[in-house]
Amino acid sequence: MIWPVWLRLALIAFIAAAFGSAPALARPTLPFGVRIPAGRTGEAVITLVRRRYNRGIAAGAVVACAVVLTGWTTRIDLVIAGLVVAYSLFGSLAHRSIATAKRDGDWYAGTRQAVATDTSLRSDPVRPQWILLAPAVALAVVTAVIGLVKSMANFSTVLAQVLLVVLVPLPAIAISRARPEIDAARPSGSASRYREYLHGVLSLLLVSAGCANATLLVVSLQLWGLVETTVPVTIVAYLPLLAAFIAWIGFSVRSGDAGHRLSPTADEPENRYEQRDDDRHWYAAGMVYLNRNDPALLVHRRVGTYWTLNLGHPIAWLVLAAVAVAGVLAGFGVVNLPIKGG
Structure with a gap:
């Protein structure tokens, strides 16, 4: 089954929106899956990583749309699979960058860590x-x-x-x-x-x-x-x-x-x-x-x-x-x- 062009483009847009919105919905102390202190949520490296990630999301969507519009392939499943792999790689690189900055900067130095629970x-x-x-x-x-x-x-x-x-x-x-x-x-x-x-x-x-x-x-x-x-x-x-x-x-x-x-x-x-x-x-x-x-x-x-x-x-x-x-x-x-x- 060959999907119409508009439906393939809509699917690409949805995938891009899903991956692009994920960092915005994440907890401030868990940017890209890295646990950080509340006082470090405004670090410049996090802002930079977010910017690079968003650019990667946009670039991936543009490339995928170009592939569909030029008719390079009608296999939308391959296009989506490639897009998901690329976006997952961008997220992994963002995770690694923040984890490295956290480790090198010793962000938890001087903090007191604890675990809370709700017995109710x-x-x-x-x-x-x-x-x-x-x-x-x-x-x-x-x-x-x-x-x-x-x-x-x-x-x-x-x-x-x-x-x-x-x-x-x-x-x-x-x-x-x-x-x-x-x-x-x-x-x-x-x-x-x-x-x-x-x-x-x-x-x-x-x-x-x-x-x-x-x-x-x-x-x-x-x-x-x-x-x-x-x-x-x-x-x-x-x-x-x-x-x-x-x-x-x-x-x-x-x-x-x-x-x-x-x-x-x-x-x-x-x-x-x-x-x-x-x-x-x-x-x-x-x-x-x-x-x-x-x-x-x-x-x-x-x-x-x-x-x-x-x-x-x-x-x-x-x-x-x-x-x-x-x-x-x-x-x-x-x-x-x-x-x-x-």
Whole structure:
């Protein structure tokens, strides 16, 4: 399938915007995944690195658009893959530059590092609002009933809906019990922000399951030949997923990385402590975490609005093995994925 030029250009613009906005959404004390003291956030080297990174993002987008417009290749997947690799390299170089300046300048000299926690997150945790999963369950039931009434043989989409209903609660429970992001410099304010952030993430996760099942309902009707596979119907089918996607973007922009943009419930003066967070346990510019001495299974990434597994935890490898097995089974056709036309 050859995508129209305007759609390929729009995809390039989206990738560039996603990578370009990431540093702006990051916590001030974590520029490009490097933990720094709050008093060093205005360092000239950070401003310079940001400027170079933004120039690289713009240059990459221009080159990719030129490739598309000149018709050098119609393989938009190769263009996007090259763009993502280039942008990831720019981010890695920015991370290395700030890490080097931090090390050479001994930015933590004279500071007192500490770790803060909110015990109320254990005694009074942020619980998922399970009622938000009700639409996903109802849509799965409706789809199954329609399939049974019409005596359909292919129930792959219904299986996908059921899997969503069963599997989505698992990350919701895990995230609600993940290690909280509490800033030792402002423990009370950061704890209230994290609570609000966690509540928003859990709610969006459950609502997104309903949006996905709404899309699968329409896809099922197309698959079974109960509605025509026309462009308008296909657009309607994917509108719920688009709505969920826009909601996630809006939430990410409003809350920022780990909710640092949210307003705390009360004013709190900054104390003399700095957040303790050892760089030695973080890899791939703050996206991969490995610490065998940390009992936490899930930790919030230094980069991005999501969590990552602690690869130093034995259960993390069991989870990765299960995902790998499921991928292999799907690749060999043992597990059938929903495909239009049967």
